[in-house]
Amino acid sequence: xxxxxxxxxxxxxxxxxxxxxxxxxxxxxxxxxxxxxxxxxxxxxxxxxxxxxxxxxxxxxxxxxxxxxxxxxxxxxxxxxxxxxxxxxxxxxxxxxxxxxxxxxxxxxxxxxxxxxxxxxxxxxxxxxxxxxxxxxxxxxxxxxxxxxxxxxxxxxxxxxxxxxxxxxxxxxxxxxxxxxxxxxxxxxxxxxxxxxxxxxxxxxxxxxxxxxxxxxxxxxxxxxxxxxxxxxxxxxxxxxxxxxxxxxxxxxxxxxxxxxxxxxxxxxxxxxxxxxxxxxxxxxxxxxxxxxxxxxxxxxxxxxxxxxxxxxxxxxxxxxxxxxxxxxxxxxxxxxxxxxxxxxxxxxxxxxxxx
Amino acid sequence: xxxxxxxxxxxxxxxxxxxxxxxxxxxxxxxxxxxxxxxxxxxxxxxxxxxxxxxxxxxxxxxxxxxxxxxxxxxxxxxxxxxxxxxxxxxxxxx
Amino acid sequence: xxxxxxxxxxxxxxxxxxxxxxxxxxxxxxxxxxxxxxxxxxxxxxxxxxxxxxxxxxxxxxxxxxxxxxxxxxxxxxxxxxxxxxxxxxxxxxxxxxxxxxxxxxxxxxxxxxxxxxxxxxxxxxxxxxxxxxxxxxxxxxxxxxxxxxxxxxxxxxxxxxxxxxxxxxxxxxxxxxxxxxxxxxxxxxxxxxxxxxxxxxxxxxxxxxxxxxxxxxxxxxxxxxxxxxxxxxxxxxxxxxxxxxxxxxxxxxxxxxxxxxxxxxxxxxxxxxxx
Numbered sequence: 218x219x220x221x222x223x224x225x226x227x228x229x230x231x232x233x234x235x236x237x238x239x240x241x242x243x244x245x246x247x248x249x250x251x252x253x254x255x256x257x258x259x260x261x262x263x264x265x266x267x268x269x270x271x272x273x274x275x276x277x278x279x280x281x282x283x284x285x286x287x288x289x290x291x292x293x294x295x296x297x298x299x300x301x302x303x304x305x306x307x308x309x310x311x312x313x314x315x316x317x318x319x320x321x322x323x324x325x326x327x328x329x330x331x332x333x334x335x336x337x338x339x340x341x342x343x344x345x346x347x348x349x350x351x352x353x354x355x356x357x358x359x360x361x362x363x364x365x366x367x368x369x370x371x372x373x374x375x376x377x378x379x380x381x382x383x384x385x386x387x388x389x390x391x392x393x394x395x396x397x398x399x400x401x402x403x404x405x406x407x408x409x410x411x412x413x414x415x416x417x418x419x420x421x422x423x424x425x426x427x428x429x430x431x432x433x434x435x436x437x438x439x440x441x442x443x444x445x446x447x448x449x450x451x452x453x454x455x456x457x458x459x460x461x462x463x464x465x466x467x468x469x470x471x472x473x474x475x476x477x478x479x480x481x482x483x484x485x486x487x488x489x490x491x492x493x494x495x496x497x498x499x500x501x502x503x504x505x506x507x508x509x510x511x512x513x514x515x516x517x518x519x520x521x522x523x524x525x526x527x528x529x530x531x532x533x534x535x536x537x538x539x540x541x542x543x544x545x546x547x548x549x550x551x552x553x554x555x556x557x558x559x560x561x562x563x564x565x566x567x568x569x570x571x572x573x
Numbered sequence: 574x575x576x577x578x579x580x581x582x583x584x585x586x587x588x589x590x591x592x593x594x595x596x597x598x599x600x601x602x603x604x605x606x607x608x609x610x611x612x613x614x615x616x617x618x619x620x621x622x623x624x625x626x627x628x629x630x631x632x633x634x635x636x637x638x639x640x641x642x643x644x645x646x647x648x649x650x651x652x653x654x655x656x657x658x659x660x661x662x663x664x665x666x667x668x
Numbered sequence: 669x670x671x672x673x674x675x676x677x678x679x680x681x682x683x684x685x686x687x688x689x690x691x692x693x694x695x696x697x698x699x700x701x702x703x704x705x706x707x708x709x710x711x712x713x714x715x716x717x718x719x720x721x722x723x724x725x726x727x728x729x730x731x732x733x734x735x736x737x738x739x740x741x742x743x744x745x746x747x748x749x750x751x752x753x754x755x756x757x758x759x760x761x762x763x764x765x766x767x768x769x770x771x772x773x774x775x776x777x778x779x780x781x782x783x784x785x786x787x788x789x790x791x792x793x794x795x796x797x798x799x800x801x802x803x804x805x806x807x808x809x810x811x812x813x814x815x816x817x818x819x820x821x822x823x824x825x826x827x828x829x830x831x832x833x834x835x836x837x838x839x840x841x842x843x844x845x846x847x848x849x850x851x852x853x854x855x856x857x858x859x860x861x862x863x864x865x866x867x868x869x870x871x872x873x874x875x876x877x878x879x880x881x882x883x884x885x886x887x888x889x890x891x892x893x894x895x896x897x898x899x900x901x902x903x904x905x906x907x908x909x910x911x912x913x914x915x916x917x918x919x920x921x922x923x924x925x926x927x928x929x930x931x932x933x934x935x936x937x938x939x940x941x942x943x944x
Contacts, residue, residue, distance in 0.1 A: 240775055241771070241774060241775050243771065268774045268775055270770070270774060272767070272770075272800075273796055273797070273800035274796060276764065276767075276796075276797075277764070277767040277770075277796070277797050277800065278767075280760060280761055280764035280767035280768050280771070280797070281767050281768065281770050281771035281774070282771060283758075283760065283761070283764075283767075283768050283771060284740070284758060284760070284767065284768030284769060284770065284771025284772040285771035285772060285774065285775045286771070287758045287768070287771075287772065288738075288771075288772055288775055288776055290775045292771070292775070306761055307761055307764070310761050415738050415756035415757065415758055415772070416738070416756065416776060416779070417734075417735045417736045417737060417738060417755075417756055417776075417779050418734060418735055418754070418755050418756045419735050420735065424750075424753075424754055424755055424756050424757065425756045425757075426750045426756070426757050426758070426759070427757070427758040427759065428741075428750065428758070428759035429759065430747060430748075430759055578690055579690075580689065580690050580691050580695075582691055586708070587708045589712075589713035589714070590713060591713035591714030591907075591914035591915075592714075592913070592914060592915055593714055593914050593915065593918065595915075596915050596918070597873065597874055612708070614713065626695075626697055628697060628698045628874070629874040631698040632698075632719075632874040632877040632878065633719065633871070633872075633873065633874055633877060634718075634719070634722075635709075635711060635713075635714060635715050635716065635717065635718025635719050635722075636708070636709060636711075636718050637700035637701075637704060637718065637722045638700075639698070640691075640696065640698065640699045640700075641696075641697050641698035641699075642690050642691045642692070642695040642696055642697060643690075643695055643697045644690040644695045
């Protein structure tokens, strides 16, 4: 049943996994996302019979996901930045074998072992592929605990619709902070058997093979072309974004996830001071809402992109804007979250710096 | 003791001429051909008609190219075996 | 006359040597299992992989479990195993076959799941997955082909390469002081509480082929009973990379591999344990 609860982002995501009829979770503890595995270990199996297994590593986790996803089940894993790096080989295999699954990255500061504080340094890794070869994940970026929950069933639906891995790219703050969350009604676990799944070959069908090996170059190119065609379709149909106060905006803030919410506050304070600021937030980082942003960029004076990294999404913003407006960047790293005042200050600084 | 007669059928197109069956055959029935198959391999052939159908060749064959037959000679195979008959059978022969 | 028709006529002739052929269905005592697809395998002449593939499919046929069996092919020479086995199969990342098998078995516990892995895959890059899968007692069969060398990549040193054995990356022979010792991973697996049946077999003689098949048969039966991990090491050959003829390579298995990797059961369940 539907329910209103005060929850941590990680817990809301885990609860949403149970409610979306997830069949299996394979994961490995890492801060700041361990609550996902903890919550599922406590509740999932006894509630829905869902498989929850703590693997010996992230490498094993993602390959367990590969195996289970190959049977056509709803399967997921979660980790944080260093763990997601370890999973990249497996994700590449999953993308090539076209297996549906959900991968959650509760982004922390890097590079290296980095810090356990929130960051957005994994944007490139998430939206440009991440592992070897030409492939894409569908990447959803929640900005609230509510979206940590809502994006889970959406992710599973997209994963099965496109036979593609989907990533929820969150961060350490969204994972750890508590907010009220409207939990959706529990869905039953799926019983349908996918025609491509390896579940044992009956007499009346050819054997199913899950593989990413195509040793003949012609065949490998064919597979690549098929994947690329799929990605073009995804780019056409699955774009999701949010605009706040953009109708009359002279200045535009672009940001995703947690930072977008801070930008809302900065825009609000700015407007109180007479500066017309709007906020553009992609909900899907891949496919990136390029067309919508391009359209918007024709109507604003310039754009300030804000991220918790050294400037990653800003590249996609610039590509989308196509020179229609100047794009500036402000970023914090190492687990530091920018404040609304800081963002507004940066915007004013650029204003007084002669930009018009 | 009844004499055992064996025979083999070789899928020469799949044979790679590794000779493991030649080595495994206790009767020295097998040898390599003088010609090659379409893949360029010399293949296994029977060089003597003394096979006993012991199956050793097929067991060690990595390419599963051997079919083995065995028959016990001097003992005619019955046309039919009737066992556990629980009721009378009526047979009609069409002329 | 083209070559193809010449060959078929020759075959016909060879089959006609006997005046009265006994090659009829009622006399058939051995043929390739139906679940082994009727194609030529890519393996080199004399390679033990072919025998192991055939035995697995014979067992699947005899138990009538084709529709309930899911196999995992590794990275290595047997990466194409799914081209030869007419069952649903997955191809796993290098070393991760047992992790993928875990994923499958956990969501489909009533199916039969096996992995088929070489020494590089299972005992080098996949050591962690191997140990933990066996330690969890995943109810699967692991078939481990040990030929002491990386075959697919062209004969490099494997974790199981014997001391002094020459490979392309130990060109002067494996020096244990530099490159370490051959890993007896089956012995390690046997010490884990999760493993149920661990055995080391070979396929270089008819008698050992029969034994290896029996081990596979037993393992599937144990899996049906939900007993835990069954692990079959098959000490095998690699004529191409050992630079020997197939017959010489099998002799080398006997003379060099088997003294280091002695055949036999390493962990046998008691009768009580195998009860249904």
